[in-house]
Amino acid sequence: MSTGFTSCQARTLRAAYEAASAVVAGLGDAQSWQPTGCTGWAVRDLVFHCVQDAQRALVALHTPTDEPADRDWTTYWQDWAPDTAGAANGRRWARVNGSMFLDFGQLKGLYLETLAAVVHAAGEADPARRVSTQGHVLTAGDLLTTLAVEATVHHLDLTVALPRAPRPSPEGLAAVRATLDGLLGRPAPQEWSDARYARVATGRAALTDAERTALGPAADRLPLFG
Incomplete structure (x- = not known):
């Protein structure tokens, strides 16, 4: 029986997951070996990583807690610094485990069905309910964001x-x-595209001299997470 919850966060997650699923659904084995924007990962490695994140989401959405929230949708990312030993180990782990799928179609199927399950669970979740994930407590709505x-x-x-x-x-x-913007403490220049902002602010692309000038002292805080 439906709980009647369909939060704006759930709708945002649905849109993001459906867009990503449209990419993966159209991939064949040869395309799964193409490089990505993640250091050392081919498409299939990144798809495996995203499956793991979706599985974590399912666990979190079914792990309610009475503990107070210690992170929100912005501060959650403060723990995720790039170029750490943990990040390097994570890259290796995804490559090794993702390689165990000899048939990319199996990995693709797992990805699509897991993301669909998360979308369903998100639509049923009370956004104010607190849940546990990654050693922190957030509201379900903040988790979805x-x-x-x-x-x-x-x-x-x-x-x-x-x-x-x-x-x-x-x-x-x-x-x-x-x-x-929340992590930076100020809006980025409006002329920056969303994609460009995402890449430079997460260390996936270097700032140009003009972009660094536009950001001023805040440029030294990049990357904000990786």
């Missing part, structure tokens, strides 16, 4: 060598921009 942000950033990563692939959803890109 973080998931949409990660899915959208990785959508950009996934399509680096796939120029004809579907683009990220406007809702997902808006969530990324709002998150980055």
Whole structure:
């Protein structure tokens, strides 16, 4: 029986996941070996990583807690610094485990069905309910926003060598921009596209001299997460 919850965060996550799923659904084995925007990962490695994130989402949405929230949709990202030993280990782990799928179709199927399950669970979740994930407590609504942000950033990563692939959803890109502005403490220049902002603010692309000048002292705080 439906609980009647369909939050704006759930709608944003649905849009982000459906856009990403449209990319993966159209991939064949040869395309799964294309490079991505993530250091050392081919498309299939990143798809495996995104499956793991979706599985984490399912666990979190079914792990309610009475503990107070210690993170929100912005501060959640403060723990995720690039170029750490943990990040390097994570890259290796995804490559090794993703390689165990000899048939990319199996991995693709797992990805599509897991993301669809998360979308369903998100639509049933009370956005005010507190849940546990990654050693922190967030409201379910804030968790959904973080998931949409990660899915959208990785959508950009996934399509680096796939120029004809579907683009990220406007809702997902808006969530990324709002998150980055929150971490930066000020809005980025409006002339920056959402995709460009996402790449430079997460260490996937270097700032140009003009962009650094436009940001001023705040430029030294980049990357905001990776």
